[in-house]
Amino acid sequence: MSQRGAVTSEPPQRAGAVRRAIRRASFGRYTGVAVGLVVVCVYLWLTEPAFMTWSNWENIIRGQSVVAILAIGMTVVVLTGGIDLSIASNAAASAMVLGLLVQDGWDWWSASLAAIGAGTALGLLNGVLIGFARIPFFVVTLGTLSIFQSWALLATNGETISLFSYEKFTPLEKLINGSTGPFPNLLLIVGGLYAVGIVLLRYTRFGRSVFAVGSNPEAARLSGIKVSVMLVSVYALCGLTAGLGSVALTGRLTAAGPNIDPNLMLTVVAAVLIGGTAFTGGDGSLVGTIVGVLFLGVIQNGLSLSGVSTFWQGTVSGTILIAAVGIGVIRDYGWRIRLRERRAP
């Protein structure tokens, strides 16, 4: 360490063995979870003959596709240090737009585009309130969680729109539920969206600014990044993925219903956090989010294959969430709590 000059390397040191081992083993914040996922998969492979079959994996992929799509937008929002609590309500409202327009005789693709546009607009509303009006994200998205849900219910007075009989809708249903060769189309779509997302975060000015704003908004502003514009676009992007998710959801169910699974938003947030994205923003990745989404899917699948009561699912996924984030904390801070090294939220 005595030399001055450019970048020098230093020898590894002793002490803090557990923390060091965790650090060394990891090439990203999600490594621990990825290892856990592999262990669970191997266990299920050995104990459940039905697990390692292509049709079972197709089930997992289809089942997690909506969560996976929504988790893209959520990851970006969490990277800026926020959370979009309204994401599932937004998807419900966007799905109603899609359903109503198909009912009105629109083509599947124009109705889908409108639904994606509606999702983006609702996200933009969140963004404007957060970025320009400077209302805390928690308050804004908690409010719009109720508002968007309410709009979705108002659209049909709470009725579900069955799209089964609409000819113009059939191509979308086939697209979403069909396969290309051995691959479910949904896998290709979700994979494509993640590829776009990863490139966006890594190689564009927008993506870099997301990390900058998330790790230190004041420094980002002084570096010439328009923080408020970034926040508006990030929540709009999250709305966009809610719109995309609503199309996938509606295609899978061949129906548009205003009563979305109340756990969907929480599952999405859990997947993002299990995937190693920091709750406080500034650190994380979409690759980690994929791991988080798959982990939750495999657990759910494994429990039902093993015939364990579905009521146990919450216990298992909740424990995984706390353990995954806990490992990250130990990795970053060591075993002992050191208050001053933590950044205030």
Next chain:
Amino acid sequence: MLLIDLMPVTSIDTPAVQAPLVSMTGISKSFPGVQALDNVDLTLYGGEVHALAGENGSGKSTLAKILYGFYQPDRGEISLAGERVALQSPRRAIELGIAAISQELTLGPTLSVAENVLMGRLPRRGGLVDWPKARRVAAEALDQLGVHVDPNERVGALSIELQQEVEVARAVSAQSRVLVLDEATSSLSETATLRLLEKVEQLRRQGVAVLLISHRMRELYSSAQKATILRDGRLIGETPLPQTEERELVRMMVGRPIEDLYSKRTLGFGDVVLAVSGLSTHDGMVRDVTFEVRAGEIVGVAGLVGCGKTELGLALAGATAHTGDVHVRGRPVKTSSPRGALRAGIGYVPEDRKRSALFIPRSVRQNLSFAWLNILSRLGVINVARERRLASETASRFSVRARSLDASIAELSGGNQQKVVLGRTFALSPDVVVLGEPTRGIDVGAKSDVYRYVQDMAEQGKAIVLISSELPELLGLADQILVMHTGQISASFTAAEATEEAIAHAAMAETGAVEMSA
């Protein structure tokens, strides 16, 4: 009271030979990738101020943190008054009579001043907090330090400087046996520093053992009787102060002699690059400030805390709302946002590194490139190869010491972090560079590097505005020094006519005269 001249305190009443109050032996501590301390000893006596000297990354702060229970050593023993103790937490240290003031604030921002000063020892009566007494005791503690704040005020509403003074009041009023000052003065004004050191001297006379860490040599020489020197986590030696010459002390700290910190530049100045006229900020901290900076010129801005020099820098950086005209190379520019100021060619290095400059936990490379996104991208796509090249060029040009460019910026020492911050601003080659306290909390080796880079920038024909509370730094570097008082420029000196006394007088506006120079 002369503000600047901290006279060495003669230690008339140092007790004769006695047992050490604190003895730390064989202390080792490592962090991932760094052996912070390697078999270090430290002995403190009651009634003695003991300086801990060393560069950033030398381990002095780690040693201090072990003494007040913030870190646990991997190996080594600590004895307090002859008894072996385990300091598992700062709370345990406080119970044993070891109080600390550190660089980072540890206050509860939503609590009142009184609650903070008496944190953990609020006076009680009948099981309930005795609020009138709490306020009285807190007010007394603050009064002793010459700080005038309402004990009922919420700490979060105070300025950073006042918060630091509340922190000081808490530690010195705790009636402890050992007081650790870990860069406690780095964000205090000169007057507040002086008051703190007076209080420290008073505590010393009462038999308290004081461990003093400061980057300001003057403070070490005026207050301490001994210095322990650390370098790269190893004990270099213990030496009496002020008998040891500063040059010798620095050589022990750095391991090599440091040449004159400020080399004189010989180039003349060019045309006016930055012209500011009638600048006032909306918050009223800066009022009607007018000055010019020529190419190759370093203009220093001095003044007490709260004089508006911080806000002047923020206004030029476009970070605070203001009125008035700013011209760069004769062209009027819009400094209504940091982005606008950057476009206009005004680069800014913020005063508060951690709060306003560093992207934690991002990598060194990204800490550089986040400020370069505009020049690195085309149609919104980052040229990653160029990013890597520019980042490694900048890191080596500014001799940044890091494990790798992909290491988190949080792993670097303060001096290296500052070099990254300077590097990212300088690499953009702005016409004007506004520097806010560029050497705050960094060691003497890094300081001399920073001074060299600043002078290099000036020689390249840039206009430099150097906002600093370090008078030696202003006197050594600046070609012209503006002194601010209550938001206005109260005096202006050329390098030849400036003295610490004259600047101090103008900073307190004792002359009353407002001179302006073109």
